Amino acid sequence: MAGSANLNIMMKAARKAARGLIKDFGEVENLQVSAKSAGDFVSRADIAAEELLKEELLGARPSYGWLGEEGGGMDGKDPTRRWIVDPLDGTTNFLHAMPHWAISIALEHKGEIVSAVVYDPAKDEMFYAEKGEGAWLNDNKRLRVSNRHRMIESVFATGVPFAGNRDLPITLQELARLMPTCAGVRRWGSAALDLAYVAAGRYEGYWERGLNAWDLAAGMLIVKEAGGFVQAMNPEDSVLESGSVLASNEPIFDQFSKVIRSA
Ligand code: IPD
Ligand code: CA
Ligand code: CA
Numbered sequence: 018m019a020g021s022a023n024l025n026i027m028m029k030a031a032r033k034a035a036r037g038l039i040k041d042f043g044e045v046e047n048l049q050v051s052a053k054s055a056g057d058f059v060s061r062a063d064i065a066a067e068e069l070l071k072e073e074l075l076g077a078r079p080s081y082g083w084l085g086e087e088g089g090g091m092d093g094k095d096p097t098r099r100w101i102v103d104p105l106d107g108t109t110n111f112l113h114a115m116p117h118w119a120i121s122i123a124l125e126h127k128g129e130i131v132s133a134v135v136y137d138p139a140k141d142e143m144f145y146a147e148k149g150e151g152a153w154l155n156d157n158k159r160l161r162v163s164n165r166h167r168m169i170e171s172v173f174a175t176g177v178p179f180a181g182n183r184d185l186p187i188t189l190q191e192l193a194r195l196m197p198t199c200a201g202v203r204r205w206g207s208a209a210l211d212l213a214y215v216a217a218g219r220y221e222g223y224w225e226r227g228l229n230a231w232d233l234a235a236g237m238l239i240v241k242e243a244g245g246f247v248q249a250m251n252p253e254d255s256v257l258e259s260g261s262v263l264a265s266n267e268p269i270f271d272q273f274s275k276v277i278r279s280a
Contacts, residue, residue, distance in 0.1 A: 018153050027122045027134040030073035034066045034120050035138035046114045059112045066104035074100045086231045099125045103231035107207030121209035123234035133235035135209045144213040144239050152216050152242035162245040163218035166268035171221035174203040174211045184227045195276050212236025215264050216243035222265030222273045226250055230257040246270045
């Protein structure tokens with residue numbers, strides 16, 4: 018797809034930030050001996066990536082607002098447009114030298130996400146979408162959600178909250194209900210890639226709560242543009258405001274959401 022000027026700016030920024038992160042990722046293995054120094058190193062890599070993205074994105078569009086995980090929010094001169102950025106989604110994987118993490122960049126216009134990029138540098142997979150233009154992988158692979166409609170053949174993904182998190186018991190109950198009905202559940206540790214994988218038809222559905230707008234904004238548009246459904250856990254809520262998400266292909270949505278929501 019020949020994307021808009023904004024989409025090209027986003028992809029260029031993601032590739033540039035990826036170069037620094039890939040270099041840092043290579044260093045992480047050497048730091049495994051000390052959990053503390055590896056943690057400090059990764060948080061520095063994370064902050065540096067966000068600074069670079071901010072420079073690139075606001076450099077190209079100085080009037081836009083900003084919401085980033087590390088640097089917080091900032092209003093722009095143009096109150097209708099805002100970049101929403103997670104410079105490194107999948108930090109735990111990165112810290113443990115596992116090659117499954119991504120850069121997530123979304124552009125919001127008048128409260129709606131209009132352009133989205135989720136880039137997985139380790140696998141060189143660039144997922145992207147624009148409102149009304151479909152969702153794509155790398156140069157020209159059009160993304161479509163899967164068409165599996167039988168729960169027993171379907172694979173799902175989620176994020177299991179960390180120890181002590183108040184959402185842990187409810188997630189364990191959801192897993193106990195879902196696991197006997199399906200072909201498998203994955204916990205791969207990057208919400209942005211979980212959404213991109215639903216869009217790519219790699220798994221049928223994904224759900225999680227306790228997230229932030231920067232985890233969800235880009236992936237959400239990519240799923241919708243690939244023909245999938247995206248709702249908050251409570252269907253009345255906004256996904257970005259609630260930080261909760263239930264996403265899947267269309268044929269499985271009713272069965273999947275019923276199992277997850279039947280508390
Ligand atoms: C995390 C990842 C993970 C999800 C966490 C997020 P981070 O983002 O998306 O999959 O389960 O809740 O916070 O911290 O790696 O940017
Ligand atoms: Ca994140
Ligand atoms: Ca992050």
